[in-house]
Amino acid sequence: MNFKLPLIYIHCVDTIGSTLMLxxxxxxxxxxxxxxxxxxxxxxxxxxxCSLGTFAVSRASxxxxxxxxxxxxxxxxxxxxxxxxxSANTVIFVLIASLSFYYGIFRNLQxxxxxxxxxxxxxxxxxxxxxxxxxxxxxxxxxxxxxxxxIVGVNRKFLEDFNLSMDEVVGAYCxxxxxxxxxxxxxxxxxxxEGHFCPWKMIKEGRNASMSMIHRHRYPGMEEPRYIExxxxxxxxxxxxxxxxxxxLTDVTDKIKMEEIERKQExxxxxxxxxxxxxxxxxxxxxxxxxxxxxxxxxxxxDDPAQKDVEAILRNVKKMSRLTKQMTQITLxxxxxxxxxxKLVDIMAASGSEGDVPVQEKARAAREERWLHLEKMAAxxxxxxxxxxxxxxxxxxxxxxxxxxxxxxxxxxxxxxxLKKIEKNAKQCQRIVAGLLDYTRSVAGERxxxxxxxHLEEVLRLVEHRMSLDGIEIVREFSPGLAPVMMDAxxxxxxxxxxxxxxxxxxxxxxxxxxxxxxxxDEDGVMVSISDTGPGIPPEIMDKIFAPLFTTKExxxxxxxxxxxxxxxxxxxxxxxxxxxxxxxxARFIIRLPVYLEKTxxxxxxxxxxxx
Amino acid sequence: MVHLSPIKPALRIVSWxxxxxxxxxxxxLAVQAHGHPEGLYVHQLGHLAxxxxxxxxxxxxxKRRGAGWVFIRLAVVxxxxxNVNTFLIHAIQVSLSPGQFVGRxxxxxxxxxxxxxxEVYYYFGKMDHLLCVPAAFFLAMGLxxxxxxxxxxxxxxx
Numbered sequence: 001m002n003f004k005l006p007l008i009y010i011h012c013v014d015t016i017g018s019t020l021m022l023x024x025x026x027x028x029x030x031x032x033x034x035x036x037x038x039x040x041x042x043x044x045x046x047x048x049x050c051s052l053g054t055f056a057v058s059r060a061s062x063x064x065x066x067x068x069x070x071x072x073x074x075x076x077x078x079x080x081x082x083x084x085x086x087s088a089n090t091v092i093f094v095l096i097a098s099l100s101f102y103y104g105i106f107r108n109l110q111x112x113x114x115x116x117x118x119x120x121x122x123x124x125x126x127x128x129x130x131x132x133x134x135x136x137x138x139x140x141x142x143x144x145x146x147x148x149x150x151i152v153g154v155n156r157k158f159l160e161d162f163n164l165s166m167d168e169v170v171g172a173y174c175x176x177x178x179x180x181x182x183x184x185x186x187x188x189x190x191x192x193x194e195g196h197f198c199p200w201k202m203i204k205e206g207r208n209a210s211m212s213m214i215h216r217h218r219y220p221g222m223e224e225p226r227y228i229e230x231x232x233x234x235x236x237x238x239x240x241x242x243x244x245x246x247x248x249l250t251d252v253t254d255k256i257k258m259e260e261i262e263r264k265q266e267x268x269x270x271x272x273x274x275x276x277x278x279x280x281x282x283x284x285x286x287x288x289x290x291x292x293x294x295x296x297x298x299x300x301x302x303d304d305p306a307q308k309d310v311e312a313i314l315r316n317v318k319k320m321s322r323l324t325k326q327m328t329q330i331t332l333x334x335x336x337x338x339x340x341x342x343k344l345v346d347i348m349a350a351s352g353s354e355g356d357v358p359v360q361e362k363a364r365a366a367r368e369e370r371w372l373h374l375e376k377m378a379a380x381x382x383x384x385x386x387x388x389x390x391x392x393x394x395x396x397x398x399x400x401x402x403x404x405x406x407x408x409x410x411x412x413x414x415x416x417x418x419l420k421k422i423e424k425n426a427k428q429c430q431r432i433v434a435g436l437l438d439y440t441r442s443v444a445g446e447r448x449x450x451x452x453x454x455h456l457e458e459v460l461r462l463v464e465h466r467m468s469l470d471g472i473e474i475v476r477e478f479s480p481g482l483a484p485v486m487m488d489a490x491x492x493x494x495x496x497x498x499x500x501x502x503x504x505x506x507x508x509x510x511x512x513x514x515x516x517x518x519x520x521x522d523e524d525g526v527m528v529s530i531s532d533t534g535p536g537i538p539p540e541i542m543d544k545i546f547a548p549l550f551t552t553k554e555x556x557x558x559x560x561x562x563x564x565x566x567x568x569x570x571x572x573x574x575x576x577x578x579x580x581x582x583x584x585x586x587a588r589f590i591i592r593l594p595v596y597l598e599k600t601x602x603x604x605x606x607x608x609x610x611x612x
Numbered sequence: 613m614v615h616l617s618p619i620k621p622a623l624r625i626v627s628w629x630x631x632x633x634x635x636x637x638x639x640x641l642a643v644q645a646h647g648h649p650e651g652l653y654v655h656q657l658g659h660l661a662x663x664x665x666x667x668x669x670x671x672x673x674x675k676r677r678g679a680g681w682v683f684i685r686l687a688v689v690x691x692x693x694x695n696v697n698t699f700l701i702h703a704i705q706v707s708l709s710p711g712q713f714v715g716r717x718x719x720x721x722x723x724x725x726x727x728x729x730x731e732v733y734y735y736f737g738k739m740d741h742l743l744c745v746p747a748a749f750f751l752a753m754g755l756x757x758x759x760x761x762x763x764x765x766x767x768x769x770x
Binding site: 002003004005006007008009010011013014016017018020021024025027028031032034035042045048049052053056059067070071072073075083086087089090091093094096097099100101103 | 666668718719739741
């Protein structure tokens with residue numbers, strides 16, 4: 001062969017290649033360094049790449065040094081350094097080879113770690129499946145929400161009731177799913193005005209306690225609003241801060257409606273029970289009216305024009321007597337064969353034939369029995385109410401005729417006295433029946449969230465003028481900004497009115513009535529106190545004043561039902577009515593009612609929360 | 613008559629032998645001297661070890677799929693080829709004479725005069741960076757691709 005090959009290409013490739021190798025070595029070091037902590041495999045790759053990178057650096061730097069030294073005329077120096085560079089490369093080759101064969105060791109380490117990891121994953125999955133089964137078996141909706149108001153998990157009942165899939169729910173904002181009427185957290189503030197309080201917001205404001213509340217939701221496509229009872233508890237992290245909020249949602253619409261019906265039925269039952277006492281109480285004045293009317297009949301000649309009026313009185317008094325008997329019979333019929341729900345469960349449990357019936361079935365049967373009883377009582381109550389109306393009509397006729405007749409007699413005559421006795425006793429009957437009718441009218445009352453101060457003020461305006469004529473001063477000590485109370489405003493006004501009338505009658509002329517409102521001592525209620533400067537309540541009758549038909553007033557002035565009915569009304573609102581004597585003189589009646597907003601653990605009123 | 617144990621004469625012989633070796637050294641029994649070609653042989657063995665390790669890694673990872681693996685296998689194959697090439701170049705280089713490198717440019721030879729086809733291969737094989745630079749590039753690429761994957765997706769890479 002007789003040709004020459006130019007070495008310039010080799011020199012160029014060598015110099016450029018070595019430079020590139022240095023740059024690439026830096027890249028290899030950088031990329032492998034990032035991977036090294038991921039797994040044993042990546043650690044292996046890191047070590048191998050580092051040795052390959054070192055090889056690249058060693059070789060490239062050797063070649064560059066060689067070119068530089070020869071170019072600089074230091075060929076002798078390069079001859080000295082060349083074996084060193086070559087030896088270094090050889091050592092790195094051996095290092096690469098050694099590391100390569102460690103593949104098996106790293107692989108086994110990785111497999112062992114994978115096995116361990118899989119075991120942990122299985123354990124976690126098992127625990128998660130167990131928890132999911134538990135929450136799925138709950139018959140109430142459960143939702144877990146993170147602090148950014150996003151849903152992180154729900155149970156099967158939730159998905160079924162909302163007709164949504166897990167993918168649609170998880171990651172969505174709670175206010176979009178749960179309260180479809182508010183699309184942002186800010187909009188939810190609007191709902192606060194309606195009593196919809198966000199548990200997350202309350203927890204973020206520093207309340208880490210569990211809470212429960214009832215929201216009224218109006219869902220698309222549903223005409224009737226649904227009442228959802230929400231119980232919320234924070235799940236705390238190691239620092240004690242709320243990490244998640246766990247809410248259970250129960251649709252209590254049916255329960256609330258049932259309670260509403262039961263409440264009305266119980267009221268009607270109350271009407272009937274009161275009628276029993278009223279019928280008994282009516283006997284004396286009614287027979288007095290009857291006796292006096294019969295005396296008058298004898299006093300008039302058969303052709304006397306007044307005889308017709310007297311006969312009308314007699315006819316209506318007899319009608320009253322008949323109606324009173326009817327009321328008594330209704331009461332007897334209603335209370336006959338009554339079996340208490342709880343007693344029924346015991347009876348069924350005791351009977352051998354019912355041994356196989358599950359407890360739930362017994363409870364259901366007991367509820368049905370109680371329901372039937374309530375229905376029966378309610379029907380009787382309505383009947384009693386209608387009888388009371390008729391009784392009132394008859395009384396009005398008797399009163400009308402007696403007042404008409406009394407105009408024709410001189411005040412000194414015996415007949416005038418008889419007529420006045422008829423009038424007085426008829427008025428007594430009227431007051432007794434009016435108490436019953438008032439109670440009957442309150443049956444249809446509806447409850448709503450109300451301001452106590454406002455209603456008290458309305459009642460005070462009503463009585464203020466009359467009291468001022470008697471020299472009675474009214475002092476208002478209202479606490480501003482009281483929490484609202486769920487109540488039947490008309491019923492509560494009746495209570496205030498009763499207590500104010502009592503105070504006025506106790507003082508007679510001149511005195512002072514102080515009406516105070518405040519937050520109750522336990523912070524969970526509102527307190528209304530009505531105190532007077534009268535003689536106070538004698539200690540010996542202190543425990544009787546709330547008994548039905550107990551009165552200290554003169555005959556004809558009181559029915560003895562006012563305080564009894566008032567306490568019953570307050571009790572139905574979940575509150576208390578108490579009386580006490582003031583050391584300085586006078587009596588004080590204190591009403592305590594649960595506030596509407598503080599739902600955590602407070603005694604719930606029996607009625608549905610209208611906007612909660 | 614005194615009875616002598618048979619172990620004593622044996623011990624005496626061993627003691628004389630050890631003493632003779634220690635106090636009468638010969639050059640061949642100390643550190644062995646290494647001649648000129650030994651460094652080359654060791655280097656060539658290093659290349660062979662490098663080559664075998666690259667083939668081993670290729671074999672163990674040949675079925676791996678996923679991001680980066682194609683590049684890494686490509687790098688391994690190129691490093692293996694580089695080793696084969698360099699091994700041959702070193703072997704050929706031994707038989708070359710300085711007279712085949714003629715002319716000078718900046719202290720470096722300017723031309724090479726091959727005498728056989730093998731020496732022509734030597735000329736082209738000397739441009740071994742054409743193999744090792746792509747190998748390093750693919751290795752860096754493979755590592756980069758692998759680094760982009762989610763961490764939890766790479767726990768069973770072996």
